[in-house]
Amino acid sequence: MENRSQWGTRMGFLLAAIGSAVGLGNIWRFPATAFENGGGAFFVPYLFALLTAGIPLLIMEYTIGHKYRSSSPRSFAKISKGMEWIGWWQVFISFVISTYYPIIIAWSLMYAYFSFGTKWGDDPTGFFVGDYLNLADAGTFGSFVPSVLLPLIAVWILVFFFLGRGVKKGIEFANRIFIPTLFIVFFIIVIRAITLPGAVEGLNAFFEPDWSSILNGSVWVAAYGQIFFSLSIAFAIMITYSSYLPKKSDITNNAFITGFANSSFELLAGIGVFAALGFMAQQSGVSVSEVVQGGVGLAFMVFPEIISQMPGSAFFGFLFFASLFLAGLSSMISISETYIAGIQEKFSISRRSAVLIGGGLAFIVSLFYANQGGLNLLDTVDHFINNYGVALAGLFEVVAIAWFARELKNLQSHADSVSDIKLGVWWRLSLSIITPVILGCMMLLNLKNELS
Ligand code: PHE
Numbered sequence: 020m021e022n023r024s025q026w027g028t029r030m031g032f033l034l035a036a037i038g039s040a041v042g043l044g045n046i047w048r049f050p051a052t053a054f055e056n057g058g059g060a061f062f063v064p065y066l067f068a069l070l071t072a073g074i075p076l077l078i079m080e081y082t083i084g085h086k087y088r089s090s091s092p093r094s095f096a097k098i099s100k101g102m103e104w105i106g107w108w109q110v111f112i113s114f115v116i117s118t119y120y121p122i123i124i125a126w127s128l129m130y131a132y133f134s135f136g137t138k139w140g141d142d143p144t145g146f147f148v149g150d151y152l153n154l155a156d157a158g159t160f161g162s163f164v165p166s167v168l169l170p171l172i173a174v175w176i177l178v179f180f181f182l183g184r185g186v187k188k189g190i191e192f193a194n195r196i197f198i199p200t201l202f203i204v205f206f207i208i209v210i211r212a213i214t215l216p217g218a219v220e221g222l223n224a225f226f227e228p229d230w231s232s233i234l235n236g237s238v239w240v241a242a243y244g245q246i247f248f249s250l251s252i253a254f255a256i257m258i259t260y261s262s263y264l265p266k267k268s269d270i271t272n273n274a275f276i277t278g279f280a281n282s283s284f285e286l287l288a289g290i291g292v293f294a295a296l297g298f299m300a301q302q303s304g305v306s307v308s309e310v311v312q313g314g315v316g317l318a319f320m321v322f323p324e325i326i327s328q329m330p331g332s333a334f335f336g337f338l339f340f341a342s343l344f345l346a347g348l349s350s351m352i353s354i355s356e357t358y359i360a361g362i363q364e365k366f367s368i369s370r371r372s373a374v375l376i377g378g379g380l381a382f383i384v385s386l387f388y389a390n391q392g393g394l395n396l397l398d399t400v401d402h403f404i405n406n407y408g409v410a411l412a413g414l415f416e417v418v419a420i421a422w423f424a425r426e427l428k429n430l431q432s433h434a435d436s437v438s439d440i441k442l443g444v445w446w447r448l449s450l451s452i453i454t455p456v457i458l459g460c461m462m463l464l465n466l467k468n469e470l471s
């Protein structure tokens with residue numbers, strides 16, 4: 020297809036790729052994961068994972084997208100007819116995530132609004148679970164939580180709007196606004212956090228290295244897991260986004276920039292979150308390790324409490340939840356684009372129709388989570404997607420490319436033909452041996468934890 024949509028500028032592509040990578044994983048997953056897996060010592064396996072899996076796979080996905088100029092399913096089909104299903108598997112994983120991710124973005128939107136007047140009062144946990152989500156009769160389907168429904172619809176309207184407008188006028192445009200805003204706002208929050216009393220204790224707890232953790236296999240698996248999730252690898256996203264690159268684009272260089280930008284943001288988030296946790300621990304007279312949490316609990320229960328305790332609550336509360344919102348929405352746009360591009364090509368329909376069909380279906384499914392029983396479902400689905408779906412998608416991808424199609428050399432010469440940085444043995448070894456072995460271990464470890 021010669022009139023394939025394209026990014027307007029190299030910066031536009033980079034902002035969109037960074038927008039996909041930087042998400043809730045950086046803000047609420049990384050800090051707790053690093054803390055629980057060796058603190059300062061976690062940076063060793065983490066950097067190792069970035070350089071032997073994260074960036075190599077990013078280069079591989081960028082090269083596939085750039086070379087075959089197609090969505091993930093069609094790119095795999097072009098490599099080998101029998102591999103199209105790998106692309107569809109990745110698209111399916113992204114589709115499932117896109118049905119519950121907007122719920123969290125919707126909560127962030129509401130909490131940005133609640134920040135004015137700190138509506139959660141002095142019992143943020145009770146407010147979130149009881150007043151806001153109304154989980155009193157969790158387990159029953161059918162009764163919608165109206166406070167989730169309205170912001171959820173608002174999020175979907177934005178997603179439809181940006182995706183409907185296309186690659187340059189929609190996705191690139193959104194990320195051009197969101198990502199610089201996100202970085203500035205988040206930087207302000209981190210400065211505020213590290214100047215709070217108790218911040219130093221928080222940072223000490225975060226960076227204190229437990230060197231013995233380096234000998235622990237599950238710490239290494241956690242590092243690779245964080246890198247995969249955080250770089251949006253094996254979700255069909257990066258293949259789709261790079262398929263819109265102009266012919267002359269330094270893909271290898273772009274992959275390094277994306278990888279380092281994402282990790283920098285992650286480090287910044289770790290510093291901000293732990294400084295704030297240090298402040299909270301000091302205010303309540305407990306040790307930092309007692310208040311460490313990740314995920315939904317960190318964002319909607321712990322953070323409201325911290326925000327209430329600090330001067331300028333409304334302002335900083337708004338900035339924090341606005342960051343979650345922007346980080347989440349730019350990732351949401353990227354996950355949804357995978358199936359929109361996929362069905363658009365498969366059925367030769369217009370982008371608008373693909374947005375209506377794919378997005379419409381995801382929207383309907385997302386309504387199932389917007390009621391009390393649905394939130395339990397969300398947890399279960401998220402667990403399986405993260406523990407098996409993604410690891411399998413990555414494993415299929417590298418084994419198919421490196422071993423079945425024996426495509427690495429071809430991809431390498433393609434990347435080298437447009438890049439200043441030349442790929443070497445490091446790259447092929449990472450993809451043919453290191454990544455498949457680690458992903459295999461990850462699957463086994465998750466299975467073992469499941470059964471025990
Ligand atoms: N990379 C995102 C993050 O770190 C998460 C994500 C995964 C987004 C998959 C889209 C798809 O939060």
Ligand code: NA
Nearest residue numbers: 040041042249
């Ligand atoms: Na990330």
